[in-house]
Amino acid sequence: MKETVYLKDVLKEMRTLNQEGLAVRFDIAYRSFNRNSKTGGKMYRYQNAKLVMNEKPIDPTSLFALQNFKPKEKREIVKKNPNHFTNKTRNIKLENGQIKKINIKYIIEFNGKNVIP
Secondary structure (H helix, E strand, C coil), rough: CCEEEHHHHHHHHHEEEECCEEECCCEEEEEECCCCCEEEEEEEEEEEEECCCCCCCCCCCHHHHHHHCCCCCCCCCCCCCCCHHHHHHEECCCCCCEEEEEEHHEEEECCCCECCC
């Protein structure tokens, strides 16, 4: 029988950083959901994924930052708030760089353990 882990522990582990200040990698399996027909869908398994989040902060005085980022007063950033908490979703980044949005209620496995809601 497989080990089990609670969803709150899964979310906590997804948010942790390693010693280098980067997001930890994990294996995850979840089901899709069709809101129109209210039916479950395919099962997706992703290996070596990580949570999309602010990782190691960039030193604003470094050569990389000075070359690639404009000063704050000249920069216009328009981002839509994803409301992850309200929508019960998270963005994960796959090994190939692709970003997927998953619903946390439909996570089935995390690092080889069954997830209990």
